[in-house]
Amino acid sequence: xxxxxxxxxxxxxxxxxxxxxxxxxxxxxxxxxxxxxxxxxxxxxxxxxxxxxxxxxxxxxxxxxxxxxxxxxxxxxxxxxxxxxxxxxxxxxxxxxxxxxxxxxxxxxxxxxxxxxxxxxxxxxxxxxxxxxxxxxxxxxxxxxxxxxxxxxxxxxxxxxxxxxxxxxxxxxxxxxxxxxxxxxxxxxxxxxxxxxxxxxxxxxxxxxxxxxxxxxxxxxxxxxxxxxxxxxxxxxxxxxxxxxxxxxxxxxxxxxxxxxxxxxxxxxxxxxxxxxxxxxxxxxxxxxxxxxxx
Amino acid sequence: xxxxxxxxxxxxxxxxxxxxxxxxxxxxxxxxxxxxxxxxxxxxxxxxxxxxxxxxxxxxxxxxxxxxxxxxxxxxxxxxxxxxxxxxxxxxxxxxxxxxxxxxxxxxxxxxxxxxxxxxxxxxxxxxxxxxxxxxxxxxxxxxxxxxxxxxxxxxxxxxxxxxxxxxxxxxxxxxxxxxxxxxxxxxxxxxxxxxxxxxxxxxxxxxxxxxxxxxxxxxxxxxxxxxxxxxxxxxxxxxxxxxxxxxxxxxxxxxxxxxxxxxxxxxxxxxxxxxxxxxxxxxxxxxxxxxxxxxxxxxxxxxxxxxxxxxxxxxxxxxxxxxxxxxxxxxxxxxxxxxxxxxxxxxxxxxxxxxxxxxxxxxxxxxxxxxxxxxxxxxxxxxxxxx
Ligand code: SF4
Numbered sequence: 001x002x003x004x005x006x007x008x009x010x011x012x013x014x015x016x017x018x019x020x021x022x023x024x025x026x027x028x029x030x031x032x033x034x035x036x037x038x039x040x041x042x043x044x045x046x047x048x049x050x051x052x053x054x055x056x057x058x059x060x061x062x063x064x065x066x067x068x069x070x071x072x073x074x075x076x077x078x079x080x081x082x083x084x085x086x087x088x089x090x091x092x093x094x095x096x097x098x099x100x101x102x103x104x105x106x107x108x109x110x111x112x113x114x115x116x117x118x119x120x121x122x123x124x125x126x127x128x129x130x131x132x133x134x135x136x137x138x139x140x141x142x143x144x145x146x147x148x149x150x151x152x153x154x155x156x157x158x159x160x161x162x163x164x165x166x167x168x169x170x171x172x173x174x175x176x177x178x179x180x181x182x183x184x185x186x187x188x189x190x191x192x193x194x195x196x197x198x199x200x201x202x203x204x205x206x207x208x209x210x211x212x213x214x215x216x217x218x219x220x221x222x223x224x225x226x227x228x229x230x231x232x233x234x235x236x237x238x239x240x241x242x243x244x245x246x247x248x249x250x251x252x253x254x255x256x257x258x259x260x261x262x263x264x265x266x267x268x269x270x271x272x273x274x275x276x277x278x279x280x281x282x283x284x285x286x287x288x289x290x291x292x293x294x295x
Numbered sequence: 296x297x298x299x300x301x302x303x304x305x306x307x308x309x310x311x312x313x314x315x316x317x318x319x320x321x322x323x324x325x326x327x328x329x330x331x332x333x334x335x336x337x338x339x340x341x342x343x344x345x346x347x348x349x350x351x352x353x354x355x356x357x358x359x360x361x362x363x364x365x366x367x368x369x370x371x372x373x374x375x376x377x378x379x380x381x382x383x384x385x386x387x388x389x390x391x392x393x394x395x396x397x398x399x400x401x402x403x404x405x406x407x408x409x410x411x412x413x414x415x416x417x418x419x420x421x422x423x424x425x426x427x428x429x430x431x432x433x434x435x436x437x438x439x440x441x442x443x444x445x446x447x448x449x450x451x452x453x454x455x456x457x458x459x460x461x462x463x464x465x466x467x468x469x470x471x472x473x474x475x476x477x478x479x480x481x482x483x484x485x486x487x488x489x490x491x492x493x494x495x496x497x498x499x500x501x502x503x504x505x506x507x508x509x510x511x512x513x514x515x516x517x518x519x520x521x522x523x524x525x526x527x528x529x530x531x532x533x534x535x536x537x538x539x540x541x542x543x544x545x546x547x548x549x550x551x552x553x554x555x556x557x558x559x560x561x562x563x564x565x566x567x568x569x570x571x572x573x574x575x576x577x578x579x580x581x582x583x584x585x586x587x588x589x590x591x592x593x594x595x596x597x598x599x600x601x602x603x604x605x606x607x608x609x610x611x612x613x614x615x616x617x618x619x620x621x622x623x624x625x626x627x628x629x630x631x632x633x634x635x636x637x638x639x640x641x642x643x644x645x646x647x648x649x650x651x652x653x654x655x656x657x658x659x660x661x662x663x664x665x666x667x668x669x670x671x672x673x674x675x676x677x678x679x680x681x682x683x
Contacts, residue, residue: 098365
């Protein structure tokens, strides 16, 4: 075990001397453009880019078919160079099922928001997982109906302010959020279940790995695969754009914890992930106290 | 590949319809059991795997239609089906599938003819129409199923087959043989993943969202495009008429009851009564011209339906005042509400047509008065005007 010393930290309190430059084109093959129609600070473009990169990494570009849900991300129907079958709100997993059964060699995935998947279409994703359908369902979870202007969804966390929980989501009145990944992980047909996030570079990299594992699961015909990605929605959360990532990690991210909920046949609940995080944080603190992070 | 010689065999209507669908190269079916549609699902489940197809027992009608939608989007022939309530659950998808130009075929085995509006007026959102074919018996059903798949592909539009308890459950001696239909262009729009990342990836969508290089519809444009397409679909109108040339009384009827009407009319003709019939084979588009033409020399036009009277509206539109139009059917089912009522009896049907022809009031619908609604006194009082 080597020890990485904590080197000089880049000063980010002042603007850099020169602006950022494009050194090489970095457009994934499955994107038409680097631009999007979503709000500044939205997390969905990051998630979609990661997804495009994961498919490219695995050499699955010319096999990809997306059953696309209805939400802000629907506008990506015009900017991703992926074959798309547009679904009704909530219905993408059924479409994906029909597509995959007829085209078993294609890489079939859904792209849905929390309103789409966990509210309107909850039974769709559960049954698709239970059938062990060889598709990948991707959930962009921001705990809010962004497209309608910031309303509570089934994943909004307790205390979260939305337009119809104006004093914050109250468990006694509005009920509790659904931890969808935990529900799916328990189903026999689900082979890979993970929860990622895009609130910082590390989480983006980790999420991309999860997406790769999910698509590998599909390629190996090992069963249903599922990746939930927590995304920023500063508009729907009514906060300044720049505060999105921190708000995400400190609110939604504290409830819908990042991690693999089912991999290689092992189920880990969100509570277990939480316990692990607590243990790791204590370990890290101890290492820092010793003067560096052990690799 | 074995090509079995079609032989005449006694089989249940549902099985014959399913065998016809498979003959039409249907590769996928998804459904949820519901009487009297259930046997259609059963036969697809039994027969599709043998031809390399897939049948899924979906968790609800919402998913059944979604799965069929996905399968159709690959360019394969696929279908779903249900009855009444189940069809209602599916209708959001029927309208959206029309906007997405999906050749989806729907087996609607209805509980009565009271789902005529549901079938022909939709129930889904927005401005949409889909073709509705109503076979009178199993033999015709075998042919219309194949036509349904053909028309769906020809127009890239959903097509519904409107059957009933009698069609689905009657054992008839039928020959399930291929109907000759002209070839259709290849479905180069169907998704298979191969065009992803090529700069010209396919999209099957109900929305106006377009990729670079594709026609930028926008939502309004897409709605206009579909609205103008519907006018062409009206060309597919089909009907059968009999004895209309000199008929004083013309009866319009569809589906299984039309077969009873035709038989009753033949009996009345033998007695010398100048009665004729028009049988819409397509419920949408409605055979407006055929009904109008038949009404030209008629004294009266009757609509016989097993419902409280729905198609009669279309008959009135078609007749357009050329003759008075009367409803001569009624609500009639068995005790379960799924099967045949006492009105579907050739003697009953014949006497209703005779009464219309002779200008007498209609005989009572059997069992009808027993359950007739009795208004409460406050309901009989006039409701005041509330707008100035
Ligand atoms: S409303 Fe929220 S989810 Fe929608 S584009 Fe804006 S930030 Fe993204």
